[in-house]
Structure formats: C-alpha cells, structure tokens
Amino acid sequence: xxxxxxxxxxxxxxxxxxxxxxxxxxxxxxxxxxxxxxxxxxxxxxxxxxxxxxxxxxxxxxxxxxxxxxxxxxxxxxxxxxxxxxxxxxxxxxxxxxxxxxxxxxxxxxxxxxxxxxxxxxxxxxxxxxxxxxxxxxxxxxxxxxxxxxxxxxxxxxxxxxxxxxxxxxxxxx
Numbered sequence: 001x002x003x004x005x006x007x008x009x010x011x012x013x014x015x016x017x018x019x020x021x022x023x024x025x026x027x028x029x030x031x032x033x034x035x036x037x038x039x040x041x042x043x044x045x046x047x048x049x050x051x052x053x054x055x056x057x058x059x060x061x062x063x064x065x066x067x068x069x070x071x072x073x074x075x076x077x078x079x080x081x082x083x084x085x086x087x088x089x090x091x092x093x094x095x096x097x098x099x100x101x102x103x104x105x106x107x108x109x110x111x112x113x114x115x116x117x118x119x120x121x122x123x124x125x126x127x128x129x130x131x132x133x134x135x136x137x138x139x140x141x142x143x144x145x146x147x148x149x150x151x152x153x154x155x156x157x158x159x160x161x162x163x164x165x166x167x168x169x170x171x172x173x174x
Contacts, residue, residue, distance in 0.1 A: 001030065001054075003070040003169040005162050007078065007155065010063040015078075018065025019058045025174060026056075026067045045124040057121050064155055072165045075121030077114040080158035081107045092116070092131040100137055112136055114161035115150050122148065122163040 006026040010018035024034040037049040048054055056069045059078045068076035089101055089109060093116075101109055115136035120129045123143075134141065141148045141163075151162040153171040162169050 001071045003164045003166045005068045005171045007066040008174040015060030015065045019060040022065050023067040026069050073122045075118040075163045077117040078160045079110045079114050081110050094135045111159045114159045118161045118163035
C-alpha cells in the first residue's frame with residue numbers, strides 16, 4: 001500500500017467534519033469499512049482494531065481536514081496561516097530553526113510547524129516529545145536508525161504535511 005493522504009476543504013462545514021469525511025473516503029478506497037472500529041493508544045494516537053497492518057492519522061484546521069493512511073507509522077498535519085507571536089518560535093524550535101525562520105516570511109513558521117507536528121504524530125508521541133529536541137529543516141529526518149520523509153502539498157492559505165517512512169506518497173484533494 002502506497003502512503004496516501006486525502007484532504008478535503010469543508011466548504012460550509014468545519015475542518016473536523018472534513019477530516020472525518022476524508023477518513024471515510026480513504027478507508028473505503030482501500031477496502032476498509034467506513035465504520036471500522038477504532039481505538040486510541042495511551043497517548044491518543046488512533047488505530048484500527050481489526051487492521052493491525054494499517055496506520056492512519058487525522059488533522060484539521062479551519063475548514064480543511066486531512067486523513068493519512070499507510071502500512072507503516074504515519075502522521076499528518078494541516079495548518080492555516082494566521083498571526084503568530086515570535087516567542088512561539090523561540091519556545092518550540094531549535095536555535096538553527098529559529099535562525100532559519102528569522103530570514104524568511106512569517107508563514108514559513110507554519111510549514112515547519114506542520115513538519116514537527118506530523119513527525120510527533122507519526123511516532124505516536126504527540127506533543128509529549130519536546131518540539132525543540134529535533135530539527136525539521138531537511139526533507140528527511142533520521143531518528144533511531146529510521147528515515148522519516150516529509151511530503152508537503154499546497155492548500156489554500158496554509159500547509160499540509162505528511163510524515164512517513166516512504167520516500168513517495170500520494171495526495172488527493174477531494
């Protein structure tokens with residue numbers, strides 16, 4: 001199974017609803033019942049009870065929702081660009097990332113943020129992993145002997161990033 005991401009612009013609906021609609025569409029496209037039973041790990045990462053060889057992840061922001069599906073660990077994050085405070089970068093980014101951001105447009109903060117969040121979600125650690133403990137400036141992050149690839153897809157007014165162990169991924173905007 002190729003790692004896949006379905007993203008959906010919710011229109012008049014909210015992003016959470018869009019994420020669940022993308023989830024159902026992606027499940028059905030891969031032969032998984034739309035109502036497959038789900039559970040969560042202790043740290044909150046969702047999984048499919050009857051499909052141990054399938055990993056998935058959800059994200060939403062504004063009216064956007066996304067679902068990622070893979071045979072290996074996967075994380076996805078979508079963020080719309082909005083005003084931010086500079087102290088946020090100082091708190092969550094490495095010194096090298098802070099320097100990099102200082103020379104770029106403010107919206108690049110959200111590109112790096114989606115990389116960080118998708119990586120922690122792929123690991124199943126969420127925000128329990130300190131975000132300043134790793135850098136996401138490169139398109140591949142190596143951790144514990146595993147290569148994690150960042151795949152980005154443009155969305156209107158924001159960033160959609162997938163983190164997975166495959167060097168290729170398929171995006172579909174519904």
